[in-house]
Amino acid sequence: MEPNSLKWVGSSCGLHGPYIFYKAFKFHRDGKPRILSLGDFFFVRCKPEDPICIAELQLLWEERTSKQLLSSSKLYFLPEDTPQGRTGIHGEHEVIAVSEKVIVRLEDLVKWTVPDFSGWTHCLKAEPLKPSVLRELGTNGRREALHRYRESTLTSGLNFKDVQRERAQLGQEEDGRKVLVLSYPQYCRFRSVLVRLREQPSSLLIDHTVLALGGIAALGGSTRILYCRDTFEHPALLQNESICDEFGEFGPPPIVIVAFR
Known part of the structure; x- marks a missing residue:
């Protein structure tokens, strides 16, 4: 440092x-x-x-x-x-x-x-969204909706717009997530959604219904997915x-x- x-x-x-x-x-x-x-x-x-x-x-x-x-x-x-x-x-x-x-x-x-x-190889990798989907997110406001979803579920509803702006100025990966640890029920729902959407367009992964079911949209790079059920x-x-x-x-x-x- x-x-x-x-x-x-x-x-x-x-x-x-x-x-x-x-x-x-x-x-x-x-x-x-x-x-x-x-x-x-x-x-x-x-x-x-x-x-x-x-x-x-x-x-x-x-x-x-x-x-x-x-x-x-x-x-x-x-x-x-x-x-x-x-x-x-x-x-x-x-x-x-x-x-x-x-x-x-x-x-x-x-x-x-x-x-x-x-x-680190002990993980399930979430596929990133296609470039065409990322462009769509930037033009129709759905990217902002995804940020609000993550804020409400992962960080107690705090507003992170000021943090997002500074991250963007640094050129840091937008979602800031290289790895994500889920609860066991979340992990099971996530695997279930992957199977259900296997033959569907990747853009569906940002749909509110799919997110509620456990889907995770990785905006950039491959996010490593793990789960925890014990201490x-x-x-x-x-x-x-x-x-x-x-x-x-x-x-x-x-x-x-x-x-x-």
Whole structure:
């Protein structure tokens, strides 16, 4: 991470005591700017010797007294990277969540990010929409409808237009999603919709009815799809010096951000 590269993106979305909540932040890694926002899934490695896992960004806030920039994320590991290991009950596209969320400073979270995850093969890839469909989305307002759908289902209804504008200025992939972890029922519905639409035009994947049934439209690139249905205790995380347990004891509950739209 380059020095002084951390910056909040978009307006704040709530206040709670000494905490100010935000929707996204920007950083530089290997000379390239990137934005991560609430609801994003991304690949991380907690220590250099640890396996790659997936983080779901759930809270971003600043402690006004100490000026600490903090994050709370949920981590997902492949079954073989858990203490119990992979067994016959685990699915091909399954990951397991750590039971406790991890609170780390933004500078440490950036260090955890993994730019190259090409070796991650345990997933179902969602096919991107065709260029002709993308052009149609840009002219008839349906692209905006898809953004509103994602905001309402993945990020508590917060308005992300200001974040989207800055992402567009960076030329970052529009939907900001390289990987997505679904619940098991969502995953089953998604697989069902894929079968039902196998012989249909890809443009149907942005239809509101199909989205409600579990369809997912990947606006750019191939999104990696996985699912989670279980949790586990991760004792090794307790030994990670980046974990900020002192903030976890009195940290703000996730519901705080819902009241500030």
